[in-house]
Amino acid sequence: MGAILPATRALARAMAKTAMHGRSESSIIEIGAGTGRVTEALWRLSNGKIRIRAIEANKDLADRLRRRLPGIEVFSGMFEDAPERMFSGMERATVVSSVPLFSLQDDSRAAFFASLTAGIKRGGVGRYVQYTYWPVLPWEGAKTLCGTDPKLVALNFPPAWIWSQDH
Ligand SMILES: C[S@@+](CC[C@H](N)C(=O)[O-])C[C@H]1O[C@@H](n2cnc3c(N)ncnc32)[C@H](O)[C@@H]1O
Numbered sequence: 001m002g003a004i005l006p007a008t009r010a011l012a013r014a015m016a017k018t019a020m021h022g023r024s025e026s027s028i029i030e031i032g033a034g035t036g037r038v039t040e041a042l043w044r045l046s047n048g049k050i051r052i053r054a055i056e057a058n059k060d061l062a063d064r065l066r067r068r069l070p071g072i073e074v075f076s077g078m079f080e081d082a083p084e085r086m087f088s089g090m091e092r093a094t095v096v097s098s099v100p101l102f103s104l105q106d107d108s109r110a111a112f113f114a115s116l117t118a119g120i121k122r123g124g125v126g127r128y129v130q131y132t133y134w135p136v137l138p139w140e141g142a143k144t145l146c147g148t149d150p151k152l153v154a155l156n157f158p159p160a161w162i163w164s165q166d167h
Pocket residue numbers: 001002003004005006007008031032033034035036037038055056057058061077078079080098099100112
């Protein structure tokens with residue numbers, strides 16, 4: 001699952017802005033919500049007006065987030081084990097991921113990528129937004145999901161890049 005390193009507030013805000021730019025009405029699926037930094041930034045930027053469905057592998061963190069932000073649908077578990085539930089009723093959603101792509105083992109990586117590719121094919125994903133701590137992706141095929149032009153988040157430490165691709 002990788003380390004739970006919370007996003008800084010600056011990174012969380014930049015993720016929320018990237019997710020909502022030109023798509024302020026779209027529902028959001030958040031993967032790897034962790035401590036909820038990005039979730040909260042999404043919630044604040046939308047004034048609580050859009051539907052946000054989040055999933056977090058760590059049950060304690062998911063439970064805490066559910067209590068803290070009751071307006072958000074929070075599931076606990078691995079995204080790749082629950083794609084049907086995550087995409088249910090969602091059309092062209094903005095998918096926002098904090099999953100540490102570099103830490104995924106080969107089999108989880110394949111399952112994660114396959115679930116998202118299937119979601120894109122059935123029209124469940126309108127935009128995919130992901131951050132990394134390197135301006136590169138861990139496998140070539142990830143470009144089809146994340147795009148090819150990451151943007152550095154100014155003044156963030158550690159340096160972080162946001163990838164965004166419309167689908
Ligand atoms: C970098 S950490 C948390 C980032 C989060 N934005 C924050 O500020 O706390 C990434 C999170 O993704 C979760 N995670 C990793 N792989 C996952 C998966 N396949 N499905 C759901 N959650 C996952 C981890 O448990 C971890 O909490």
